[in-house]
Amino acid sequence: MKLTPDLIEVYRRDGVVPIGKVLDDATVAEAKEHIEALRQRDLLDNPAEGSDKKSFRLLMVSSFDEWFRSIIKNDNLLDAAESVLGPNVQYFQDNIFWKPPTQGAATTWHQDNVWWDADPPNMATVWIALDDADASNGGVHYVRGSQTHLLDGEEEVNDAKAGRYFLLTDEQVDASRAVSFTVPAGHAVMHHCQTIHGAPPNRSDRSRCGFTVHLQEAGLKGQDVNECPILRGKMPA
Numbered sequence: 001m002k003l004t005p006d007l008i009e010v011y012r013r014d015g016v017v018p019i020g021k022v023l024d025d026a027t028v029a030e031a032k033e034h035i036e037a038l039r040q041r042d043l044l045d046n047p048a049e050g051s052d053k054k055s056f057r058l059l060m061v062s063s064f065d066e067w068f069r070s071i072i073k074n075d076n077l078l079d080a081a082e083s084v085l086g087p088n089v090q091y092f093q094d095n096i097f098w099k100p101p102t103q104g105a106a107t108t109w110h111q112d113n114v115w116w117d118a119d120p121p122n123m124a125t126v127w128i129a130l131d132d133a134d135a136s137n138g139g140v141h142y143v144r145g146s147q148t149h150l151l152d153g154e155e156e157v158n159d160a161k162a163g164r165y166f167l168l169t170d171e172q173v174d175a176s177r178a179v180s181f182t183v184p185a186g187h188a189v190m191h192h193c194q195t196i197h198g199a200p201p202n203r204s205d206r207s208r209c210g211f212t213v214h215l216q217e218a219g220l221k222g223q224d225v226n227e228c229p230i231l232r233g234k235m236p237a
Contacts, residue, residue, distance in 0.1 A: 001019070001020065001022070001075070001076040001079040001080060002079045002080070002082070002083050003017070003019065003079075003080055003083035003084070007019070007083075008083055008084060011083075011084050011190065011192070012084075013144075013145065014142075014144040014145060014179075014195075015142070015143075015144065015145060015146060015147030015148075015191055015192040015194070015195035016142040016144065016179070016189060016190070016191040016192070016195050016197075017189070017190055017191075018181050018183070018187070018188070018189050018190075019076075019080040019126070019187075019188050019189065019190050020076075020187060020188070021076070021184075021186050021187050021188075022074060022076040022077050022080075022126070022128060022186065022187065022188045023071065023074065023076075023128060023186040023188075024186060025185075025186060027070075027071070027186070028130055028185050028186045030067075031068075031071065031130055031211060032130055032209065034065050034067050034068065035096055035098070035130070035209065037065070038058060038061070038064060038065060038096075039056070043058055043064055044056040044057060044058045044096065044098070045057060045058070047105075047159060048105035051105065052103065053103055053104065053105035053106075053201060054099070054100050054103050054104060054105060055097070055098070055099055055104055055105035055106075055107065056096075056097075056098040056099075056100070057095060057096060057097050057098070058095065058096045059093070059095050060093060060094065060095070061094050061095060061096050061211070062094050068094060068211070071094075071128070071211065071213065072091055072094055072213055072231065073231060077126050077128075077188065077213060078215075078231055078232050080126065080188075080190055081124055081126065081190070081215045081232075082232050082233075084124055084190070085122055085123075085124060085215060085216070085217050086122075086217055086233075087232065087233040088217060088218035088219070088230065088232065088233035088234055088235070088236060089215055089216075089217070089218060089230070089231045089232035089233060090215065090216050090217070090218040090219070090220070090223070090225075090228055090229070090230050090231065090235075091213075091214075091215065091216075091228045091229050091230075091231055092116070092123065092214040092215055092216045092221070092223075092228055093212075093213075093214040094211070094212065094213050094214065095211070095212045095214075096209070096210070096211055096212075097209070097210050097212065098207070098208070098209040098210075099137070099138040099199070099201070099202035099207070099208040099209075100202070100207055101137075101202065101204060101205050101206055101207055102202070102203060102204070102205060103201075103202070104137075104138045104201055104202025104203075104208060105201055106138075106198070106199060106200055106201045107138075107140075107197075107198045107199040108155065108167040108168070108198055109143075109167065109168040109169075109170070109172070109173045109196055109197070109198040110153070110167045110168055110196070110197070110198065111146075111150060111151065111168070111193070111194050111195065111196055111197075112125060112193045112194070112195075112214070113150055113193040113194045114150070114153060114165055114166070114167075115165065116193060116214075116221075118193060118216065118220055118221060120220075121147075121150075121192070121193050121194050122193075122216065122217040122220055123192075123193035123214065123215065123216045123217070123220065124190055124191065124192060124193065124214075124215055124216075125190065125191050125193065125212055125213070125214050125215075126188050126189075126190045126212065126213045126214075126215070127140060127183075127188060127189045127190075127191070127210050127211075127212050128186070128187075128188045128210060128211045128212070128213070129183040129184065129185050129186065129187055129188070129209075129210055130185055130186075130209040130210060130211055131185055131206065131207045131208050131209045131210075132182075132183070132184050132185050132206070133182075133183045133185075133208050133210065134180070134181075134182040134183070135180045135200070136204050136206075137202045137204040137206045137207075137208045138199050138200055138201060138202030138204075138208045139180045139181065139182075139183065139199065139208065140180065140181075140189070140197050140198070140199045140210075141175075141178045141179065141180045141197060141198055141199060141200070142178065142179055142180070142189075142191055142195055142196070142197045143173060143174060143175070143177050143178050143195065143196040143197065144177045144178070144179055145177060146173075146174075146177070146194070146195055146196040147191075147192035147193075147194040147195040148194070149194070150194055151168060151172055151196075152166065153165070153166030153167045153168050153169075153172075154166060154168070154169045154172060155167040155168065155169050168196065173196055173198075193214075215231070216228075218230055218233060218234070218235050218236060219235055219236050
């Protein structure tokens, strides 16, 4: 499922592109069963704890449940990533983000490379919908063309899991350039590691769960292949 030249051009220009269906319905259903098992083990935390909102997450999911490695190695996903990262693709991270019905918290505008510090920034995130996602149930919004440079965030956050960092304020973001997509369950959107994105709260009566796979040009971050395996191609000499 390599991207067409036109879709590659959209990714280069906008920093984000829908890549179509990557998981079949049976795999989506199985993924949700595994996520429920993780929730029952009390492994998902709520960064919005202390408010009346919830936005459950689990970072590095496959380290808690090896089943998710089958998604990370999915050919549909890796074909799309190879189209923009090049022939040598390395795993970086995989996460769950779940906004429950009616009370799902908003996600503040941010750029992933604030945490990753990739230079050059040749990393991509594949956001896979495990529920049908759109603007009405907290679907992700992306600011087109914002991947060209990294901004200094002005909103300080002290996160028990991710540490101290700074997110972007509304004043720093040109929301007029933001776009959201209708993403059916099993479909995915891929964005550049510097594309500004965020999500509104989920006030609908529908769940919005997504599984993200973060990938890098092999060797970019100098990580051990036992922790971050090569998924396509090889480690450059």
